[in-house]
Amino acid sequence: MKILLIEDDPETAEHVCHALRAQGHDVDESQTGPDGLMRARAGQHAVLIVDRMLPGLDGLSLVRQLREEGGQTPVLFLTTMSGIDDRVAGLNSGGDDYLTKPFALAELVARVNAIARRRDTQPPVTFKAGDLEMDLLRRTVHRGGRAIELQPQEFRLLEYLLRNTGRLVTRNMLLENVWDLHFDPRTNIVETHMSRLRSKMDRGFDTELIHTIRGNGYILRAD
């Protein structure tokens, strides 16, 4: 996948590039706002990674301008840890996700993968993974033809995992997208709900669909 990284701090840029290239991605780099906007306009990239603070044109303005011109490329914002209003401002300007520095590389890669396919065609109303089926309209889940009763929270958790089938989702992605929690909880919210979901979904079946990637997060895989 071709990714454009617009970041003026050489150390962060190298760090990010290295990680993305190690994943087999093709990364273009740009150090300034105007240059980044020019390259982004070409529309050849699957994902843009944009730092909030850039020389020449700040990240928010860059993305706002790109969106006004009709550019649809998904955007992941990077920012230093200042500013608790930043996330909302970033999303309002047309960003798709938001990551605060410093971040774990696994977190960055997972989020890039998650937003890369977000602007897909029509959102699906049913998901299928192996023998698991979820119907969003009927709010039902079946595995191997057997109905599985889920609590609303568990349903949302499974839905998010299914939307990202085959891709790593991190703890923070789950907290933000499933429970709308934008801080570090001190209790094991994710683990608790995940273990409940798993006990309903995977117990009694030969293969486990949800896998734990130690220290990083979870992945739902059908194979």
Added chain:
Amino acid sequence: MRIRALHTEGFRIAAIFVVIFALSAAILAGVTIVIVDDELRNQIVQYANSDIAGVKDGYRTGGEREAAEVVEQRLVLPGSSDFVVLERGGKTKLAGNMAPMPPQLGVLNLPDPGGRKDHAILGVGTFITPDLYVFSGSDLYRAQQARQRILRTLVWVFAGALALALAGGFAASRSFLNRTDEIVKTCRAIMAGNLASRIPLRGTEDELDRLCDTINAMLDRIAALMDNVSQITNDIAHDLRTPVTHLRHRLERARLQASSSEEYDQALEAAILASDDILRLFSALLRIAQIEGGVRKSAFAPLDINQLLSQLGDVFGPVAEDARHHLRLSLYGRTIILGDRELLTQLFSNLIENAILHTPESTLVSVKLRREEDELIATVRDDGPGVPPEEHEKLFRRFYRREASRSHPGYGLGLALVAAIAELHGARMTIDSGPMQGFSISFRLQLAKA
């Protein structure tokens, strides 16, 4: 040398009043002089006319002789003119105390016969017969003198007023200067580092006292803020040393003891986790500072607190259950307040997590919402071991950690954040707790106007 009292606002005002007073006194004097002068001249002309009428009467009854008689009588009579002359043909004086003069008619101004300074004659001349001429007039010296007396009085009054104004203005300026000097002195002392300096008050409750009182209050506030800042700086410096030192120890030990790449990996993993902890501490501090700075007020929007708490119930219910606690919600129904959803979520999450983490197993944690007139009271309560009242205030300080909670990970910033969020929402916070009485914390929130 500059006399400082002359360069003050008080003195300037005194000077302006002196000028206004001088102008009005001059106008008053001018008008008085004109009126008095006019009155005296009228009187002189009246005397002259009555003399002339008398002389004419005398002539009608007894001819020239009788007329001359009347002239002599008139000259000694009080309330008549100073000078009278009766002459014939412009040359021969028949009676009077003046030399004969060329006859002129009407009201006349003549020079003083003796040529004295400040003297002149005002009078009336007329013919009794074509040959007989009479003139009667008086010295204008009195009018001249009245004018001079008025002028002199004015000068004295003006000089007195000027002296009084100068003295008063000077005294007022001096007293004002003394007060401002005190303010200046205090400010300089503070600039020089003596932050405890305050401006002395006089207790007169005048405008300067009020100004000084306000300045003192401002200084108190600044001092309190600075204390707070230096307290935080100390706290940060102190509380950051611990995790950074641990990190350093860990890395040092790895260098000395690790013998396989696996052991190095483990040490690096631990070091990354430790540095994440330090960064988390920084973000938490920054978040508190930003909330206290009020930046989030712009993100306020109507939100249903009932729904927010019910969601948190769904999130934390299983967590509490796994920790062998009970979480019970007692909600009110749809309740709209104005606030920041993200921050209020964090506030209540923090309290619920505290209740789960810091109480023994099988503790009941309850979240309750009730209405009291226009206010909404949200309470998070547990029936755990509680906190003695003397500790209540300390709980909300940054980095404060109770003895009992030191075994748990954390920095003691959770309740400081809660307090900052509550303050931002204008929510009054009350704690109800004591040893073995559980712990309860309530917030009074204003309902949004429908």
